[in-house]
Amino acid sequence: xxxxxxxxxxxxxxxxxxxxxxxxxxxxxxxxxxxxxxxxxxxxxxxxxxxxxxxxxxxxxxxxxxxxxxxxxxxxxxxxxxxxxxxxxxxxxxxxxxxxxxxxxxxxxxxxxxxxxxxxxxxxxxxxxxxxxxxxxxxxxxxxxxxxxxxxxxxxxxxxxxxxxxxxxxxxx
Numbered sequence: 690x691x692x693x694x695x696x697x698x699x700x701x702x703x704x705x706x707x708x709x710x711x712x713x714x715x716x717x718x719x720x721x722x723x724x725x726x727x728x729x730x731x732x733x734x735x736x737x738x739x740x741x742x743x744x745x746x747x748x749x750x751x752x753x754x755x756x757x758x759x760x761x762x763x764x765x766x767x768x769x770x771x772x773x774x775x776x777x778x779x780x781x782x783x784x785x786x787x788x789x790x791x792x793x794x795x796x797x798x799x800x801x802x803x804x805x806x807x808x809x810x811x812x813x814x815x816x817x818x819x820x821x822x823x824x825x826x827x828x829x830x831x832x833x834x835x836x837x838x839x840x841x842x843x844x845x846x847x848x849x850x851x852x853x854x855x856x857x858x859x860x861x862x
Contacts, residue, residue: 691728699726702749703799706772708823716816723805729753729792736776736790741783743803745776745824751796757788767834768793777824780806 700717703709709717726749729735736742738758748771755766755775766788769775778784780803801809810817 690733692725699749699797699799703747706747706749708747708772708774708820711819711823712816716813719813720801720809720816720820721799723809724799724801726797726799728795728797731792731794733792734789735792735796735798736786736788738786738789740786742776742786743779743783744800745774745780745803745806746790747774747799748772749797749799752793753790753796753798754793755788755790763789774824774827777828779803780824 700714700721703717703721704714709720712720729751735746735753736744748769750771752768752770753775754768756763757766758764769790775790776786779786810821
């Protein structure tokens with residue numbers, strides 16, 4: 690892991706990311722002042738499942754893999770690339786991380802801690818609200834993908850006719 694102090698180097702890339710498109714250059718600069726830009730090498734762990742950490746991340750360059758431990762082995766959940774965010778729940782709740790996040794290649798991330806994010810929202814409410822809306826959008830996209838995956842799994846595991854028959858049998862019909 691390497692921290693960068695020269696955030697100006699990444700200002701053009703930040704401006705192109707979905708999270709920052711609605712912001713003007715000054716708002717992006719103010720947000721960057723409160724955050725860190727960190728690079729990770731391939732296979733370096735960024736987030737550890739079970740940790741409590743109030744950090745929210747934006748992928749600037751590279752790709753990260755999200756995995757969970759299941760029966761002693763890593764289960765791949767998804768890959769997250771430039772412009773995507775992770776750790777959104779850390780902005781709202783003090784919870785344990787639900788997955789490991791590992792750099793799939795050399796990766797550059799923007800990381801902001803909850804207190805700095807809340808300070809930005811307080812000091813720049815219009816820009817903060819725009820960022821919050823995009824965080825909510827990201828969470829809803831992830832929820833939709835999870836719902837679709839669950840629906841697909843349910844279709845593969847059980848058919849509605851089987852459920853109806855079981856309910857009828859249990860209710861004595």
